[in-house]
Amino acid sequence: MKWWAIGAPHLTSEGSMLERDRIVSALEDASSAPSIHNSQPWRFRLVGSGVEVVLDASVTPRTVDPVGRWALASIGAVVANLELALTARTGRAITTAYLPDGGAPAGETRAGGAAHDGRVLAVVTLGEVATTTAAMHAARLAGAMEERRTTRGPLLGGPPTDEEWAEIRAAVAFSGEILGAPAPSALVPQLLALTARSETERQDSGAYLEEIQAWMAGAARAGTGIPRGAVGTPDADGRVPVRDFTQTPLGSSGDGDVVVFEDPPALLVLHSGSDTPRDQLLAGYAMQRAMLEATVLGLGVGVLGQALEEPASRAEFDAVASTALGGAVVVHQVLRLGHPLGAPTHVPTPRRPVAELLLG
Ligand SMILES: Cc1cc2nc3c(=O)[nH]c(=O)nc-3n(C[C@H](O)[C@H](O)[C@H](O)COP(=O)(O)O)c2cc1C
Structure with missing residues (x-):
């Protein structure tokens, strides 16, 4: 059997x-x-x-x-x-x-x-x-x-080419409802600033850090969570506010690495016209299609979604994106794309066995 x-x-x-x-x-x-x-x-x-x-x-x-x-x-x-x-x-x-x-x-x-x-x-x-x-x-x-x-390190080998952007945008649009817009140069610093502010506010919350610590320990179930080797090292220049897992005892490497990220980062804004559960499902679908296409193209992909988590920062995010993109949009995710320099150094994250995922 x-x-x-x-x-x-x-x-x-x-x-x-x-x-x-x-x-x-x-x-x-x-x-x-x-x-x-x-x-x-x-x-x-x-x-x-x-x-x-x-x-x-x-x-x-x-x-x-x-x-x-x-x-x-x-x-x-x-x-x-x-x-x-x-x-x-x-x-x-x-x-x-x-x-x-x-x-x-x-x-x-x-x-x-x-x-x-x-x-x-x-x-x-x-x-x-x-x-x-x-x-x-x-x-x-x-x-x-x-x-x-998921990339949490610098992508210093250059941004996507025009052809690569076209492939990534097609991968997002395959969802049928979510679109992907490369952030215009004026929008990039605005999105980074709002994301950095949300990240700082998050880091001030004990509950937030405790939750990260628990997930780094795979506390919920074996085969879940984020190991230390996957969290990377924050941008020493503080320009690219990747979610910082290193402020917890389990996340801290203690090795004093100094890493400077690409300037400017290439950002893809995933958006649609509404924020229903269907939009939220399809945003994850589009994100993964984009990540897979990027992987085929040899691009690294990071996620910068912190400002979308709380309603107030999310409203500000939508407002600046709508102005820059020339129409009212609801932003569902922000991806950072670029070519890595050299081989990736992060370790794979674990997965649960399928036998535990099947419902009778
Ligand atoms: C909806 C969603 C939001 C995420 N947000 C972030 C994020 O803000 N920062 C980050 O570094 N990774 C983010 N991730 C990536 C997850 O941490 C990652 O998928 C998980 O740890 C498994 O690792 P892997 O993608 O390398 O397989 C997000 C993933 C999903 C699906």
């Missing part, structure tokens, strides 16, 4: 054993997705010829995510991976339905996505045999899933 059959005795009787085997392998691939503090708040249920993706808010960080947007974005990121992995593993086309039960009541937000706890947030269904183009497209991005990492 296969190991997954032991862990998931209620698997559907549809489809061949071989296909189920491939689906479970695709779940393992999908779990390499990014998630807030590497919390991996996804659970999977095999149904008919597809997979339900369920939010488990019992494992999500709360202080960093006061309205739950990062929990939903994390689910969107794993859905992006799951689509690609399913097509790459089975050769079949997929369709995804978001929020099949309509989601939490309108406007209900709770820290860590608790308003959506236990809900099916997406159903990814296998269809007919994929076209050759779709299969090749999926294989190209799926091939980057294992290698992709």
Whole structure:
């Protein structure tokens, strides 16, 4: 008997054993997705010829995510991976339905996505045999899933070229609803200043630092959290306010490294016209598609989302972005993109085994 059959005795009787085997392998691939503090708040249920993706808010960080947007974005990121992995593993086309039960009541937000706890947030269904183009497209991005990492170090090898920006923007637009705009040069210092201010305010909060310390220790579950080797060293010039994990006992390297980041950083603003749970899911989806495309292109990708966490700083962020981009936008994420110089030095983050993620 296969190991997954032991862990998931209620698997559907549809489809061949071989296909189920491939689906479970695709779940393992999908779990390499990014998630807030590497919390991996996804659970999977095999149904008919597809997979339900369920939010488990019992494992999500709360202080960093006061309205739950990062929990939903994390689910969107794993859905992006799951689509690609399913097509790459089975050769079949997929369709995804978001929020099949309509989601939490309108406007209900709770820290860590608790308003959506236990809900099916997406159903990814296998269809007919994929076209050759779709299969090749999926294989190209799926091939980057294992290698992709969140970059917290400098990207000193130059910004994306025009062709690379075009590929990254197309990857974001594939979401169907989220767009990616390279930040114009006048907007970059404004976004950095607002992000730096939020980062400083965050660092003044004992609860915030305690939460980081807990996630660095993988406190919630084995196979989660962020190891010291993945957190990098803050920008000595203080210009690029990467989320600072080093102010905690577990994060401090104590080695006195001095690292100066690129100037100016190349920033991609992910935005849409609204801020519904669907937008938040698709923002995570778009983020992961962009990260995978960047990985294929040899680009590093960092995340600078701190100013989007609290409603007040978020409103300021939206205002400056709307002015610079020439229309009212809701910003969902900011990615920092660029070519690294030399080989990456950060270590991979752990993942939970698929057997623990399957719901009966
Ligand atoms: C919605 C979301 C928000 C994130 N925000 C940040 C952030 O502000 N700063 C940061 O350094 N990493 C951020 N990350 C990256 C996670 O910390 C990272 O995905 C996780 O630790 C797993 O590591 P990996 O991406 O290298 O596999 C975010 C990830 C997601 C999905």
